[in-house]
Ligand code: BES
């Protein structure tokens with residue numbers, strides 16, 4: 401995908417020359433806002449006429465494109481609705497810019513100029529608005545054509561976005577926001593690519609190779625533990641899942657050490673923040689085989705791992721003053737002659753034993769060992785991210801990530817990051833009472849919790865492997881894959897969770 405040049409400058413929007421000038425309007429407002437009003441005067445009231453006639457009401461996502469016939473240097477004006485002012489949020493702006501970028505490309509244009517949108521929205525800043533604008537505009541142009549020989553060279557990609565700041569301090573905010581927005585969009589698209597590649601390409605070995613490439617980034621070191629080393633360590637749960645597959649498993653460790661931070665306890669010498677990503681490159685269910693319908697979507701069962709990779713790459717490129725370690729237990733879940741079977745008992749890295757009652761509950765098995773490994777790093781926080789349970793999809797549907805954890809402060813900070821990123825997480829209870837459902841007659845626990853509370857029992861299972869360290873679990877099953885195209889989210893792999901992790905770390909770097 402061609403990269404987009406984001407320019408920031410101060411100036412008068414009505415005198416900017418470009419293919420398209422983008423202005424917004426809130427539904428139900430009598431007048432046009434600052435920049436739109438200025439441009440409207442230069443256009444001798446053309447925009448007001450559209451409002452008066454009712455052709456354009458400013459409904460959320462509504463657009464109208466008009467030619468300027470030389471009245472201003474820009475060839476066209478695109479008006480976009482942000483809906484009612486009181487309902488507008490940061491993500492409204494992100495979505496609007498996704499819609500705008502699509503409309504611009506439809507018109508055959510490849511660049512646009514815009515002021516900052518959404519200054520009237522509560523609880524936001526110029527920095528966050530610019531970040532959201534850039535994310536929305538770039539993410540909406542995502543496509544995956546790696547295996548399409550039937551398409552010509554797609555040249556409709558955006559090449560440039562120019563944001564016009566109202567003053568010097570706004571310009572500085574927009575510059576930093578744009579930098580972060582580009583990083584977030586780039587990270588998300590990297591995840592979408594990894595998830596779109598089929599499992600015959602995106603094997604554990606390929607994921608390890610991707611990690612090694614990230615090891616070339618500034619401040620990042622990568623270590624890949626091969627099967628032998630993993631056996632020596634005693635990761636019996638992870639290896640149990642890998643047994644059914646001919647693809648060699650990889651336990652991937654990425655460490656990022658940024659510069660020492662302003663805030664003490666942030667930078668290279670400090671205790672790490674550990675991110676653990678479920679990396680099942682294909683989930684057949686194993687011997688507890690999944691039904692055929694939609695099974696192809698299980699190529700994206702490595703989304704959590706991909707998001708950890710992308711996040712580490714992004715924080716290195718942003719040079720955040722943090723110490724972060726990423727862990728990816730990577731394997732397929734296959735039914736093979738040597739595969740684990742229901743009733744098998746596995747010895748985990750932590751020393752706890754698990755009776756496998758369903759081989760399709762494999763995510764928690766590989767994460768059990770990943771989390772136990774995380775505790776050996778004496779972390780200040782552990783966050784795991786996983787396409788873990790169908791129960792998450794049932795409980796929360798497409799629009800919320802499941803969030804569970806053992807530490808109030810960490811939970812709130814992760815949730816706040818999700819809100820800012822437009823990748824919202826919703827908390828579920830992690831009450832010990834549910835452990836009853838995980839009791840086994842023959843081992844310390846079993847890997848399924850029976851009917852009811854499936855997202856909770858999965859998380860409670862994980863909680864037994866994090867010791868007393870502050871920990872949050874994010875269940876991205878169903879948010880990781882979209883059934884339909886949305887403003888800046890394509891059909892298929894979404895990469896949702898990536899910008900949440902990045903925003904969390906951006907916030908930590910400033911804490
Ligand atoms: N990877 C799946 C969960 C999943 C389902 C992700 C649908 C995305 C979309 C996971 O490994 C799984 O199979 N979970 C089982 C657990 C059950 C056997 C306790 C599930 O949720 O059905």
Ligand code: MN
Nearest residue numbers: 683760761762
């Ligand atoms: Mn499974």
Ligand code: ZN
Nearest residue numbers: 680683701763
């Ligand atoms: Zn799975």
